[in-house]
Structure formats: C-alpha cells, structure tokens
Amino acid sequence: xxxxxxERRDETPEKRTEREAKLAGAVKTILECIGEDPEREGLxxxxxxxxxxxxxxxxxYERNIRGK
Numbered sequence: 001x002x003x004x005x006x007e008r009r010d011e012t013p014e015k016r017t018e019r020e021a022k023l024a025g026a027v028k029t030i031l032e033c034i035g036e037d038p039e040r041e042g043l044x045x046x047x048x049x050x051x052x053x054x055x056x057x058x059x060x061y062e063r064n065i066r067g068k
Contacts, residue, residue: 009062016055023051 011019024047031038031046038047 005061020048020051020055023054024048027051 027047027050028038031043036043038044
C-alpha cells in the first residue's frame with residue numbers, strides 16, 4: 001500500500017514504527033543482494049539507522065505547509 005502525504009501525516013506512532021521496520025527489512029535485503037552479511041557486527045544496526053535517516057530526510061511529507 002502506498003501512502004499519500006495526508007495519510008503519512010495522520011498515521012499513528014504504531015504505523016510509523018511498522019513503516020520503519022519495513023524499510024529496515026528492505027535495506028537488509030539490499031545488503032544481502034550485494035553480497036554482504038547483514039548479521040555481521042559492523043552492519044547489525046545499519047538497516048535501522050538507514051530507515052530512521054530516510055524517515056528523517058522525508059519528514060517534509062508529513063508537514064502541512066498551508067496550515068489546514
């Protein structure tokens with residue numbers, strides 16, 4: 001399911017956490033596809049860090065600039 005700006009702005013904390021987990025899973029898959037071991041010590045936290053960073057960098061989608 002794809003979220004629009006309004007849906008993302010109005011989502012619950014639980015849904016946000018669910019979306020972060022889904023992003024982290026995708027990053028883990030990417031690491032596996034490039035031949036990395038996402039379970040090795042140096043990469044254990046990378047999927048979660050990446051997901052949180054992506055959520056931060058795209059947080060503008062959650063803002064209402066028109067004040068409505």
